[in-house]
Amino acid sequence: MNKIWTIGHSNHSYEQFLNLLRQADITAVADVRSSPFSRHQSQFNKDILRRELRLDKIDYAFLGDELGGRPKRDDLYCEGVADYEKMAKTPDFKQGLERVIKGCAKYRIALLCSEHDPIDCHRCLLVGRALSARGFAINHILFDGKQKTQTDIEAELLRASKSNRADFFPEEQMASAYRDRAKKVAFSKINRPSSDTPPASTEQEFANR
Known part of the structure; x- marks a missing residue:
């Protein structure tokens, strides 16, 4: 089975980030941030990151226009929140998936976003889900270098969900x-209730989706 990895840069130094990629033998990074810039972590700004990765023999491609979590079209929102199910059906999204799938023939690819926890990020909930449905094994590289599979994430989602009802098919x-x-973590145009507001340390991460 073909494999694809994901990673969140969070507040890593570039050296820490590079070490995580090397531990997983990643040879190409597909950046799926809608806005590939960070005010607080400038080492992950698109042009800087592309240059540094290429110096370290890792290819870089920006796919935020196709696979980003912050849609530009108003019809891709539901009550002000980005609707991943609608986004997954758009031609641009499908084209982005095909670019990743084609790249897998040559590279070991890691999808890059900003959030450190994949369960809080569209790279997992949107892109990882779609690639998994296409038969790819998805491995999420965590902050400490450990990995979780998409199956691991799905088990967590089910435990946290209210959908475990006998009258529901699996x-x-x-x-x-x-x-x-x-609904809790996707980009929102409206103010969320306080319980859904990310901690201060990750506010910039959410802005980079």
Whole structure:
């Protein structure tokens, strides 16, 4: 089975980030941030990151226009929150997936976003889910270098979801669990309730989606 990795740069130094990539033998990074810049972590600004990675023999491609978590179209929002299920059906998203899939024939690819925890990020809830459905094994590189599979994440989603009902088919439970999580963490045009507001240390991460 073909594998694809994901990683969040969080507040790593470039050296820490590079070490995580090398531990997983990553040879190409696909940047899926809608806005590939960080006010507080400038080492992950697109042009700087591309240059540094290429010096370290890792290819870089920006796919935020196709696979980013912050859609430009108003019809891709539901009550002000980015709707991942609608986004996954757009031609641009499907084209972005095909670019990643094609790249897997040559590279070991890591999808890059900013959040350190994949369960809080569209790289997992949107892109990872879509690639998993296409038969790819998805491994999420965590802050400490350990990895979680998409299957591990789905088990967490089910435990946290209210969709574990006997009258739901398993696929309906899973879809509902993804939907529940996306409503809490997807990019929002409106102010969320305080319980859903990210901690101060990750506010910039959410802005970079």
